[in-house]
Amino acid sequence: MANIRDVADSAGVSVATVSRTLQQPERVSPKTRSKVMAAVEAVGYRPNLMAVKFRSGKTHNLVVLVPTVANVFFARVISGMQEAAAELGYSILLANTLGNADIEQHYAKMVTTSQADGLIQLRAHNPFDASVINDNGLLPMVNACEVIDDGQYPVVSLDNRAAAKAMTEHLIGLGHTRIAMVKGPDSSPLTQERLCGYKDALRDADIAFDEQLLFPGDFTLQAGYHAGETISTLANRPTAVFCENDETAIGAMQAFKQANLRIPDDISVAGFDDIAFSAFVDPPLTTIAQPAEEFGRTSVTLLVDLLNGKIRKAPKVIMPFELIVRESTGTISTRE
Amino acid sequence: MANIRDVADSAGVSVATVSRTLQQPERVSPKTRSKVMAAVEAVGYRPNLMAVKFRSGKTHNLVVLVPTVANVFFARVISGMQEAAAELGYSILLANTLGNADIEQHYAKMVTTSQADGLIQLRAHNPFDASVINDNGLLPMVNACEVIDDGQYPVVSLDNRAAAKAMTEHLIGLGHTRIAMVKGPDSSPLTQERLCGYKDALRDADIAFDEQLLFPGDFTLQAGYHAGETISTLANRPTAVFCENDETAIGAMQAFKQANLRIPDDISVAGFDDIAFSAFVDPPLTTIAQPAEEFGRTSVTLLVDLLNGKIRKAPKVIMPFELIVRESTGTISTRE
DNA sequence: CTGCAAAATGTAACCGATTTCATTTTTTAA
DNA sequence: TTAAAAAATGAAATCGGTTACATTTTGCAG
Missing domain, CATH: 3.40.50.2300 (Response regulator)
Incomplete structure (x- = not known):
């Protein structure tokens, strides 16, 4: 691999001149400039950016x-x-x-x-x-x-809390009072914040929070499906399910369909994130769009x-x- | 940022010894080794890997x-x-x-x-x-x-050709003879190869290839949806659609549903790739799994x-x- | 033509590690 | 105890650029 010294030798100038030609062309005379450029071509010079970065520290x-x-x-x-x-x-x-x-x-x-x-x-x-x-x-x-x-x-x-609250309020506005939530991992702050927003909305609407309506998840399709299966078989089934992301919601929808539940007639499903697939599932998913x-x-x-x-x-x-x-x-x- | 010289000074040895202590500990005496290690801790030394990579050329x-x-x-x-x-x-x-x-x-x-x-x-x-x-x-x-x-x-x-052929044969085996294909970009070799496989299967089954049954796409949900819309309205509608990837297939399925076509009763849909979503759409998608x-x-x-x-x-x-x-x-x- | 400022170019240090080769220290054998 | 061999350590070159500083060349005014 040709280095700057090869260029300098080939052009008959010093390495400093080569460097200047490439970094600040106006600092070298036009004659030298073209001589150097020709040499760069001739020897097939490619600067070693590793060296540059090393020296610059950036x-x-x-x-x-x-x-x-x-x-x-x-x-x-x-x-x-x-x-x-x-x-x-x-x-x-x-x-x-x-x-x-x-x-x-x-x-x-x-x-x-x-x-x-x-x-x-x-x-x-x-x-x-x-x-x-x-x-x-x-x-x-x-x-x-x-x-x-x-x-x-x-x-x-x-503002995950506000977003979750908005979604929950949307569901409440549709007349739902038994609203399940499929959570993300409990270790994730997202889960906590969204859960808070959900509770905020329930409180504002005087709906009692029911621990039984929380279902574990981990943001995957599988987790959503699993939660959906569980929810389908519930005696006192919730009428709406708010999932903490779209993958989970799509997984849950699939489980509901297999249990012959109609969406949204029998059960409403909401997601979070607005991934591309959300608009192309059946029915298209209500969700929170994030930029x-x-x-x-x-x-x-x-x-x-x-x-x-x-x-x-x-x-x-x-x-x-x-x-x-x-x-x-x-x-x-x-x-x- | 402390460098190897700082460590050497702190330990009262040469930089060579520090380097050896870190790279080949067995080459230095136990006494020196612990002295150096202590110095490394003391000055908070982190090797500059940019320098290492620069010198090694790797x-x-x-x-x-x-x-x-x-x-x-x-x-x-x-x-x-x-x-x-x-x-x-x-x-x-x-x-x-x-x-x-x-x-x-x-x-x-x-x-x-x-x-x-x-x-x-x-x-x-x-x-x-x-x-x-x-x-x-x-x-x-x-x-x-x-x-x-x-x-x-x-x-x-x-072997995209063989895979596409296998999928087409699967559809033919189900009794389909009017099989549409939603392609990827024509510039992509994948499109070409899969198209060849599709034609191979048709030829083997003595089904005439019909140019009219090819629809353009670009591997996106949107393209699939668009193709699906077009296909739905066709006078002599194909009974099966082979999409060159799953996103396209899922988009197409959505269009078919909105046109009140039942899948697979009215129209079969097949994809390619076996992405995670494929198993969670309704109905679950027949596809080609790639590792x-x-x-x-x-x-x-x-x-x-x-x-x-x-x-x-x-x-x-x-x-x-x-x-x-x-x-x-x-x-x-x-x-x- | 001379002198001086400005422009162009060159020399060499530098970034931080590794590694060759030289030197010193330790170990071993006689 | 001493010489030779082995082990440990150090000095300095090196990687390929950039750049401060030194030097040379050019341009221009007097």
């Missing part, structure tokens, strides 16, 4: 820790990140952690070992072990989607600002949500 | 060009890659190209500028421009899923072998497929 790489790229919502977030990163001259190092602490550690270490400038974490979990944090103070991290809101790091999130791509773009922008010292104290960005009413929710059937 | 980074991470099939492939890469000590640099040539170029250049050791391309397109190829001969690339089969690069693919994660794992393994010079000539790995018969395909309804 990698222009950003690590993104995503629980799973198989989650359609995250896929959209990532697209947004990629876009913003490209514009700002950064590359995304995507870590599909799959909930595996080792993988998470491995990629997080890229920041502490100068392989990346910063990190975006999409889970509510600090990937840096204590020793690192104590040694170096805060690390360049932005926390998005599912956040730890301790004011330490910049945060990009949704997923915008989450990604904002996270990247924020992180780059942080890296450039443009941020004093950790900002908290709350993204807007939108209630998307489709056909999976409706009034209680009179035929019951 | 980045242990692999670039992956994926058309879109929003495609659920690719999401699975990526998971497999990440897994294999982690095991082999490599990191994945994921480029969500979104069909954008600039992004593709940007990431491909990471290989030619020493920022990554190799590249995996999931599209049938050589991302390196001619100049690079001419200068350096073949670049370390593996082509997977949608491949350019010119024998230049290692390839990991499916997506295995695609990813194999691609990475192959690329690493290539990098280590363990490969003489470009191998061609054909992955197995499986016909998954669910409920979206059936015999023609007698009620017609």
Whole structure:
């Protein structure tokens, strides 16, 4: 692989001149410039950006820790990140952690070992072990989607509580009073926040909260299906089910159909995220739309600002949500 | 950020000794070793891996060009890659190209500028421009899923023709003779290969190929829906529709339902890929399962072998497929 | 034509690790 | 006790760029 010295020799100039020709062409004479450019072509020079990054101490790489790229919502977030990163001259190092602490550690270490400038974490979990944090103070991290809101790091999130409340109110508005909820993992703050919003709405409507109407889930189709099966067989079946994400809702809908329940006549189903599939299931799913791509773009922008010292104290960005009413929710059937 | 010299000073040894302590502990005396380890702790040393990679000339980074991470099939492939890469000590640099040539170029250049050791391309397109190829001969690339089969690069693919033939035969076996096909982009070799398989099966069954039964698509839900709408209104409607991927099939199913067509009584629908959603739509989708994660794992393994010079000539790995018969395909309804 | 400022170019240090080769210290055998 | 061999350690080169500083060349005014 030809290096800058080869170019310099071939052009009969010094390496400094070559470097200048490529970085600040106006600083070299036109004659030299063309001589150098010709030499670059002649020897097939490609700069070793590893060397550049090493010397500059700036990698222009950003690590993104995503629980799973198989989650359609995250896929959209990532697209947004990629876009913003490209514009700002950064590359995304995507870590599909799959909930595996080792993988998470491995990629997080890229920041502490100068392989990346910063990190975006999409889970509510600090990937840096204590020793690192104590040694170096805060690390360049932005926390998005599912956040730890301790004011330490910049945060990009949704008002999940308000969104869940809005959805629950929508269901209440349709006349439902027995509204089940299929949760995410209890360890996830998302689950907690959305549960709070659900309770808020019930309280406001003077509907007693019933622990029995909560069903466990983990944001997968399978979990939704399983919850749906359980709910189908219930003696005093709820008339509406609010699922904490669309995958879960789609899984549950499938179970209801197999139990010969009509949606929404027998049971209303609502999701969260507005993934592409939601509009193409039968019936189309009522859900909460999140600006997923915008989450990604904002996270990247924020992180780059942080890296450039443009941020004093950790900002908290709350993204807007939108209630998307489709056909999976409706009034209680009179035929019951 | 503490560097190796700080450690050396703190421990009262040379940098060489520090390096050896960390790389080959058995080469230093136990006394020195503990002294150095203590110093490492004391100064909070984290090796600058950028420097290491620069010097060694090996980045242990692999670039992956994926058309879109929003495609659920690719999401699975990526998971497999990440897994294999982690095991082999490599990191994945994921480029969500979104069909954008600039992004593709940007990431491909990471290989030619020493920022990554190799590249995996999931599209049938050589991302390196001619100049690079001419200068350096073949670049370390593996082509997977949608491949350019010119024998230049290692390839990991499916026998798409055979798979499409198998699916078409399944439909013919159910009694269908008017079988529509919703294609992918015509520019994609996948489209071509699957179309060939479709024709193969028709020919074997002495069914005339009808150009009118081909519908354009681009692997999205929207395209499937659109094709489905068109097909619904056809005078001489086909009794089965073979879609070139699951997203398309799910989109088409939605259109059929809205046109009050029963699946599979009025029309059978088949997909390709066996994404997770396929089992959770109504009715569950008949499709071709591809070992997506295995695609990813194999691609990475192959690329690493290539990098280590363990490969003489470009191998061609054909992955197995499986016909998954669910409920979206059936015999023609007698009620017609 | 001379002198000086500005422009162009070159020399060499530097980034942080690894590694070769040289040197010192320790161990072993005579 | 001493010489030779082995082990431990250190000094310095190296990877490929960038850049501060030094030097040379050019341009222009007097």
